[in-house]
Amino acid sequence: MNQSNPYSIPFNRPTIVGKELYYISQTIHSGYSAGDGTFTKKCHRLLEQVLGVPKVLLSTSCTHALEMAALLLDIQPGDEVIIPSFTFVSTVNAFVLRGAKPVFIDIRPDTLNLDETLLEDLITPRTRAIVPVHYAGVGCEMDTICAIAAKHNIPIVEDNAHGLFGKYKGKFLGTFGTFATQSFHETKNVTCGEGGALIINDPAYIERAEIIREKGTNRSRFFRGQVDKYTWVDMGSSYLPSDILAAFLYAQLEARDEIQSKRQKIWEYYYHHLATWAGENSIRLPIVPAHCEQSYHMFYLILPSLEYRQALIEHLKSRGILSVSITCHYTCPIWEDILVAGRVIVR
Numbered sequence: 001m002n003q004s005n006p007y008s009i010p011f012n013r014p015t016i017v018g019k020e021l022y023y024i025s026q027t028i029h030s031g032y033s034a035g036d037g038t039f040t041k042k043c044h045r046l047l048e049q050v051l052g053v054p055k056v057l058l059s060t061s062c063t064h065a066l067e068m069a070a071l072l073l074d075i076q077p078g079d080e081v082i083i084p085s086f087t088f089v090s091t092v093n094a095f096v097l098r099g100a101k102p103v104f105i106d107i108r109p110d111t112l113n114l115d116e117t118l119l120e121d122l123i124t125p126r127t128r129a130i131v132p133v134h135y136a137g138v139g140c141e142m143d144t145i146c147a148i149a150a151k152h153n154i155p156i157v158e159d160n161a162h163g164l165f166g167k168y169k170g171k172f173l174g175t176f177g178t179f180a181t182q183s184f185h186e187t188k189n190v191t192c193g194e195g196g197a198l199i200i201n202d203p204a205y206i207e208r209a210e211i212i213r214e215k216g217t218n219r220s221r222f223f224r225g226q227v228d229k230y231t232w233v234d235m236g237s238s239y240l241p242s243d244i245l246a247a248f249l250y251a252q253l254e255a256r257d258e259i260q261s262k263r264q265k266i267w268e269y270y271y272h273h274l275a276t277w278a279g280e281n282s283i284r285l286p287i288v289p290a291h292c293e294q295s296y297h298m299f300y301l302i303l304p305s306l307e308y309r310q311a312l313i314e315h316l317k318s319r320g321i322l323s324v325s326i327t328c329h330y331t332c333p334i335w336e337d338i339l340v341a342g343r344v345i346v347r
Helices: 020-030 038-051 062-072 089-096 116-122 142-152 203-213 219-223 243-254 256-280 306-318
Strands: 055-059 080-084 101-105 127-130 157-159 179-183 196-200 338-340
Touching (some): 038 055, 055 203, 062 179, 062 196, 062 203, 089 101, 101 116, 116 142, 127 142, 196 203, 203 219, 243 256
Parallel strands (some): 080 101, 080 127, 157 179
Antiparallel strands (some): 179 196
């Protein structure tokens, strides 16, 4: 332990797989480290091939990928967007920034994902998007959600910040909706410090997505030689990450099987060794339905009371283990006392 970090087991320890600095040095020595360089394109191709999706565009964060989705759907003031009541603020902010009204849907008591049985009753003529969040990398009930969305002709934007490489009934999370968003923040399984991606499952949106991501210009078409000059053609912003970040990310993506395997072993170790204690003390461990292949993003405990939660946090702290109360970040109408007992730590 040291003064800057008094915990021997921190909340999160990012994985380092070994090639990050080597790839970063390649980028620096190439003389091109801005967005959409060699490693950005490598990341795009790898994710498109592994996930089997038409287009992936790296972004500076998952938040920005969500903002791009809101722009692509032309969200206007007064439009309604259905969002789970238990999620990080970025899921809501991306649409509120466009003037949308968030319509909060309650969550399931098992997976903490949105309760699909409540979904259809919340749809109105103003509903412009449904945003399922695959909490802790466990898939929402996408069969039901997709059927309802298709019935009402409403786009789905999957917030898959927790769920890269997780699956629902054998299909990758992030491949069900019109769009999906990914996070490569420091606390995620696969990281580049700060970063994200927009997954585009409907090819009709690809060209405009490139424009929005490039400050509202058709610069991407210019670089491909499709136009002889580029100009401002739409609204947009600068959502491209540096190729230095993409170089770091590519090393992580190459080692995805190794990273996921380690996280799975640690998650299962927690589950196995805490099961008896949890049962004896009325503590809920994570629930993963049989038809879901989780991403092993986090391990959480649901405590029976606020007092129990605080006592456990202090107990762990006294032993150099940092645990975080999720109610510091989220609020939830069903479960008020949720403790993330150390996000799965990959050493």
